[in-house]
Amino acid sequence: MSSQFVQFLIAGINAGAIYALIALGFAIIYNASHVINFAQGEFVMLGGMMTVFLLALGMPLPIAVLLAIAATAVAGMVLEKLAIEPARGASVVTLIIITIGASILLRGLVQVAMGRNFHRVPPFTGDDPIPVLGAALLPQNLWVCGVTVLAVLALRWFFTRTMWGKAILATSHNRLAAELVGINVRLVMLVSFGLSGALGALAGVLIAPITLTHANVGIMLGLKGFCAAILGGLGNFPGAVAGGLVLGLAEAMAAGYLSSQYKDAVAFVLILAVLFFLPGGLMGRGSTERV
């Protein structure tokens, strides 16, 4: 294996993990409400920028990171409470436009409060590269992958082993039946937005030490996460993870072997290909419904 290839592989997996986290956020909200939440990228931005803000206040890094994630989860719930819930019954397109409006608002607020500069979050555990097969692996790369794996496992446990996780799945499948078994579907919506906020923020704080962060960082990351979610089949959790990895790797290879100018185009080419050949997404499955 050439060391160059290993380096691209590291970059691809790193980006793929971040896209996967963002895509999971899209999937959770899509399942709960059929809304494509275009403010998902802003959750990523908030995670990084709030960490920067809290560090500037003098907080230690672990506390700042956890608080930033918690605050973004709250921001997600506020978005649901103030913007999505009052519009209940409106068309899905209306709701999507509301999320676009919310994303512009969030971006604007952060620009006003913290300016348009790039900010650095220190790496969690130093930045001495670890040589691997001739390539350089950053400790932060390990954090990105390790935490993403843990988050995916935790989500899987939540959705397959806990009653609350199953209640969220049940609500996404059949809201009426969920109400009739006594699930508080409004609370399900709040929890879903909170969870998506936390996942987005997690992605944001993990990647900030590697790529820097700024008020507009959420636009492109949100779009990439959206692409990953579509690649995997919107609302499909394993698909979102697979879509993220495929996209991250494809981008890294295209940037490395073709030209870094093509990097951002890869996502859109992949989407077109998938929509054309596999309309259900990479993990599209036959319906199990019987009528």
Next chain:
Amino acid sequence: MLEVAGLTSHYGRIQALQGIDVRVGEGELVAIVGANGAGKTTLLRTISGVQAASAGSVRFAGQDITHMPPHGRVRLGICQVPEGRQVFGPLAVEDNLKLGAFTRPGHEIEAQLAGIYRLFPGLGDKRAEPAGTLSGGQQQMLSIGRAIMARPKLLLLDEPSMGLAPLLVEEIFRTIVALKAEGTTILLVEQNAHAALAIADRGYVLETGRVSFEDTGAALLGNDRVRAAYLGL
């Protein structure tokens, strides 16, 4: 136990309920029959709270629940088996049943599950399969089992025999009679008016959002106008 008074409800500008008075006493089995579009489903939806009442009131066990959210009513013991079964298709049969007990304390669930599998042995054999792969009859059993998991005080059944083969229809009606014998209060909506009135203590005939007849099941079965209009006799 349940008192519905002057209840009206709308879908947009269509008024589906035009002022309904219905009461169900503790332990009673009350049937509601009526033509397609009479408002039977809307009545059950409004009692469960998934459809808003425009006027009138719903009282349960002495409490006004007209504006209570649906999950609150389930906690009080009002459980509905909705029209068209509405199982959680991708989730396993057992998960569907466990979700039925969402409002109940966790330690009850295993005993409740065992009870459902005794009542519907076919479900026990398929407990790990996605509910969407069951046959129509089994999905109906599952939908009923899911509601029973919540230990309902008042069970609302919306056309439980719809679309089922005669043998299964018989089984469903036997189950309803057995549930009543155990003391569950039941409000049964049926297009199979004859069978429903035959097992009911009392019945209501609904016509375009109004109650047009109200009597004991036996009396309605003997009423010439009801027989002509709804029983095809």
